[in-house]
Amino acid sequence: MSDSANLSGRATLTGERPDWRDGKRYLWLLGTVVPLFLFAGWGLVNATGLGLFWWIGPMVVYVLIPTLDLIIGDDQSNAPEDVVAWLEQDRYYRWVTYLFLPCQFAALFTGFWLMTRNGGLPVIDKLGIATTLGMLNGIAINTAHELGHKKEHLERWFARIALAPCGYGHFFIEHNRGHHVRVATPDDPASSRLGETFWAFWPRTVVGSVRNGWRLEKTRLRRMDKGVWTLRNDVLNAWAMTAVLWAALIVLFGVGIVPYLLLQAVLAFSLLEAVNYLEHYGLRRQQLPNGRFERVTPRHSWNNNHLTTNLFLYHLQRHSDHHANPTRRYQALRHFDDSPQLPAGYAAMIVLAYVPPLWRRVMDKRVLAHYGGDVTLANIDPGKRDRILATYARPAGSASSAAA
Numbered sequence: 001m002s003d004s005a006n007l008s009g010r011a012t013l014t015g016e017r018p019d020w021r022d023g024k025r026y027l028w029l030l031g032t033v034v035p036l037f038l039f040a041g042w043g044l045v046n047a048t049g050l051g052l053f054w055w056i057g058p059m060v061v062y063v064l065i066p067t068l069d070l071i072i073g074d075d076q077s078n079a080p081e082d083v084v085a086w087l088e089q090d091r092y093y094r095w096v097t098y099l100f101l102p103c104q105f106a107a108l109f110t111g112f113w114l115m116t117r118n119g120g121l122p123v124i125d126k127l128g129i130a131t132t133l134g135m136l137n138g139i140a141i142n143t144a145h146e147l148g149h150k151k152e153h154l155e156r157w158f159a160r161i162a163l164a165p166c167g168y169g170h171f172f173i174e175h176n177r178g179h180h181v182r183v184a185t186p187d188d189p190a191s192s193r194l195g196e197t198f199w200a201f202w203p204r205t206v207v208g209s210v211r212n213g214w215r216l217e218k219t220r221l222r223r224m225d226k227g228v229w230t231l232r233n234d235v236l237n238a239w240a241m242t243a244v245l246w247a248a249l250i251v252l253f254g255v256g257i258v259p260y261l262l263l264q265a266v267l268a269f270s271l272l273e274a275v276n277y278l279e280h281y282g283l284r285r286q287q288l289p290n291g292r293f294e295r296v297t298p299r300h301s302w303n304n305n306h307l308t309t310n311l312f313l314y315h316l317q318r319h320s321d322h323h324a325n326p327t328r329r330y331q332a333l334r335h336f337d338d339s340p341q342l343p344a345g346y347a348a349m350i351v352l353a354y355v356p357p358l359w360r361r362v363m364d365k366r367v368l369a370h371y372g373g374d375v376t377l378a379n380i381d382p383g384k385r386d387r388i389l390a391t392y393a394r395p396a397g398s399a400s401s402a403a404a
Contacts, residue, residue, distance in 0.1 A: 017086075018082075018083045018086055020079070020080055022079065022331065024075075024311065024331075025092070028311060028330075028331065029096060029099075030311045030312055031096065031097070031100060031143070031311065031312055031313070031314055032096060032099045032100050032103055034100070034103075034136050034139045034140075034312060035100065035103035035104045035106065035107040035136050035140075036103060036107070037056050037057055037060055037107075037132060037136060038056070038057070038107040038110060038111055038129070038132050038133065038136065039107070039110070040056060041053045041054055041055075041056035041128075041129075041132060042054075042110075042114065044056070051121075051128065052128075053128075054121075054125045054128030054129050054132065055128040055132065056132055057131055057132030057133070057134065057135030057136060058131055058132070058135060060135070061135050061139075061271075061350075062347065062350070062351050065308055065309055065345070065347040066344065066345065066347045066348035066351070069307070069309055069345040069348060070348075072306070072307050072308055073306065073307065074305040074306055074307065075305055075307040076335045078334045078335055079331070079334075087329075087331055087332050088332050090331075093329060093330070093331045094155070094329075097143055097158075097314065097330075100140065100143045100162070101143075101158060101161055101162055104136065104137070104140050104162065104165070105165075107133065108137070108165050108249075109249070109252075111129045111132070111133045112252070112253045112257050112260070112261075113252075113253065114129060115129055115130075115253070115257060115260060116253045116254060116256070116257065120256070127260075127263070129260070130261075130263045130264045131263070131264070131267060133165075133260075133264040134166075134263065134264040134266070134267025134268045134270075134271070135267065135268075135271065137165045137166045137264060137265070138166070138267065138268040138269070138270070138271030138272055139312070139313070140163075140165070140268070141162070141163060141166065141168060141171065141268065141269065141271075141272045142272075142313050142314065142316055143162050143314070144158075144159040144160070144162035144163045145159075145171075145175065145316070146329075146330055147159040147162065148160075148172045148175070148176060149176065149326050149327055150327060150329075151327060156172075159172055160172055160237075160238050160241055161241065163238060163242075164238070164241040164242045164245045165242070165245065165268070166242075166264070166265040166268035166269050167239065167242040167265050167269075168265075168268070168269045168272070169235065169237075169238020169239055169241060169242060170209060170210055170213035170235045170238060170239070171209060171269075171272070172234070173213040173216055173217055173234055173235055173238075174190075174209045174210075174212045174213035174216065175190070176326070177216050178190075178209075178212045178216055179191075180323065180326055183280060183285075183296060183301075184280050184284055184285045184293075184296065184300040184301075185284065185285055185293050185379070186284075186379060186382075188280075189204055189205045189208025189209060189211075190208070190209065190273075190276045190280075191276075191280040191283070191379060192205075192277045192278075192280060192281045192282070193281075193379045193381040193382075194281070194282035194364065194375070194379060194380045194381060194388060195360075195364075195380060195381040195384035195385075195387075195388050196381040196384075197356040198274060198277050198353040198354060198359070200381075201273070201276075202270065202273055202277075205273050205276060205277075206269070206273060213235050214228075214235055217233050217234055217235045217236075221233060246261055249261065271350070274350045274353055274354075275316070275346055275350065277353050278302060278342065278346065278350065278353055279301055279302055280300065280301060280302065280379075281302065281363055281367065282363070282364070282370075282378045282379055282380075283299070283300050283340070283367070283370070283378070283379060284300075284377060284378055284379035286377065296323045296324065297320075297324075298321070298324065298336035298338055298339035299320075299338060299339060299370070300320070300323065301319035301320040301322075301323055301339060301340075302339075302340050302341070303317055303318060303319055303320055303335070303336070303339040303340065303341055303342065304317040304341060304342040304344070304345050304346065304349075305335055305341075308345065308347075309345035309347050310345075314330035315330040315331070315333040316346070317345065317346055318333040318334065318335060320339040321333045321334045321335075340366065343366075364392075373392075375388060375389065375393070376389070
């Protein structure tokens with residue numbers, strides 16, 4: 001072991017701070033700002049009289065963040081390996097994520113109060129608030145993702161709380177025990193395929209997520225000699241949290257909020273699935289002679305180092321290291337030079353994913369280049385396989401790698 005590693009080990013054991021400093025330490029608080037967008041919109045509406053600002057959520061997600069990504073650019077810096085253990089034990093970073101939850105719920109209750117106070121807002125303004133709530137609760141799923149991968153029981157419960165407003169509590173089960181096992185294979189509903197549009201991916205992944213989450217819990221409970229209809233079923237208890245929360249909101253603000261509750265929920269989990277769509281598009285782990293798939297490597301996730309989006313999403317764009325080390329905390333996730341890189345941050349790429357011709361023009365050639373021109377190595381949409389093979393087939397006489 002090197003002297004620096006020994007020093008790091010002693011620092012970890014004694015709690016001493018190493019000489020290295022995280023330049024983004026306080027910038028991570030930007031993630032907590034997300035639920036405050038609603039309050040900013042409220043202030044701007046009062047200041048200007050323009051109801052347009054109730055739509056501040058999509059303005060920030062689809063316009064402001066991509067613009068800041070473009071202006072500020074990349075940050076490829078990694079924490080030195082000899083301070084990672086200390087960095088992961090620094091509880092400040094945990095409290096940054098914990099702080100998101102009270103802000104999230106303050107925004108949720110305030111949003112529905114604003115919709116219904118003094119006789120209620122016009123429908124167009126209610127739609128704007130519901131859309132903004134959908135954006136912030138969609139980003140909250142990323143906070144749940146960060147917390148749900150951790151070993152501490154409290155953090156896992158915090159993850160379920162963050163998922164309750166959008167009714168997507170089964171994500172906690174399917175993502176950890178399903179997606180991370182089957183990622184970048186044809187069997188994974190959360191891994192999009194070459195040629196598959198986001199609009200075709202959406203129903204496949206939404207239905208597949210529910211089905212697989214339920215199947216995984218059913219299998220776990222069967223091993224414990226338990227039936228599925230019990231609150232020990234983590235899918236059911238997660239959905240129960242949503243039922244209680246939504247019932248409380250309806251009691252407080254009336255049944256008239258139900259359409260807006262549903263709208264914000266659909267928008268929230270759709271934002272998550274848009275991120276899923278771009279994280280593994282067309283990437284495939286190759287099948288080994290024994291029928292198993294090769295182990296996950298940095299080459300099986302699309303990455304990006306645009307600083308602004310990474311700060312708002314707790315380094316989610318460093319997705320390769322996350323799949324290699326699922327319990328590693330966000331502040332310690334690393335950039336890999338050999339991971340395929342997206343041309344823009346997640347915020348901009350989501351907008352691109354909504355327009356399939358633009359998405360294909362930008363991304364299909366990158367998938368092909370990633371596999372050295374051999375499209376058969378990609379994860380191809382079965383319904384478009386013949387057309388894709390005909391379009392991207394190698395010239396006659398060229399070497400071909402293993403069939404997909």
